[in-house]
Amino acid sequence: AQSVAQPEDQVNVAEGNPLTVKCTYSVSGNPYLFWYVQYPNRGLQFLLKYITGDNLVKGSYGFEAEFNKSQTSFHLKKPSALVSDSALYFCAVRDGRGSQGNLIFGKGTKLSVKP
């Protein structure tokens, strides 16, 4: 069975500092990994994905994520946080094998960036 964990309920960062939002996963086959962001009263917005290839994936709004197979992690990072980055961030995974797997979402991490 596939699963995803976001160990931090909340991450607090000062504006201009680097940020990291952690995610670990478990799948039987090769993982398809995604990060989404949710602003208040809005649907989820796609940030980036890892399917195959380079372990460092670059996405929208200056975010990037590093796939680490040995640690089964896919942490979201940004070199310099903005106040406008404050939102709820979700990591999601699906098993790359077959066509029946669905996307499993973590419980979310609230990012708070203070001026």
Add this chain to the structure above:
Amino acid sequence: EAGVVQSPRYKIIEKKQPVAFWCNPISGHNTLYWYLQNLGQGPELLIRYENEEAVDDSQLPKDRFSAERLKGVDSTLKIQPAELGDSAVYLCASSLNSYNEQFFGPGTRLTVL
């Protein structure tokens, strides 16, 4: 390009009443999803469509929930009768296929009194 459209955005009903949510996916997207999102949680899949076929409805409480995607385009999710525990945000998403990133609508926030 228009995104995923959902209506209504908010709905308040009495328990035991019926309610329906509508979703229009991004044009050309074959795969459509309905998710339930409780406060402080990630979305949980209710049903996934490939064109007009429901390929995974294992998490849909079929005693009270039903869904349809006639003609493989827009979709309706219905609850009858609604219970207090159904209060949540119902999200619709679509993707080119089940391997691609999903695009989400703004959701319908349901409150059952």
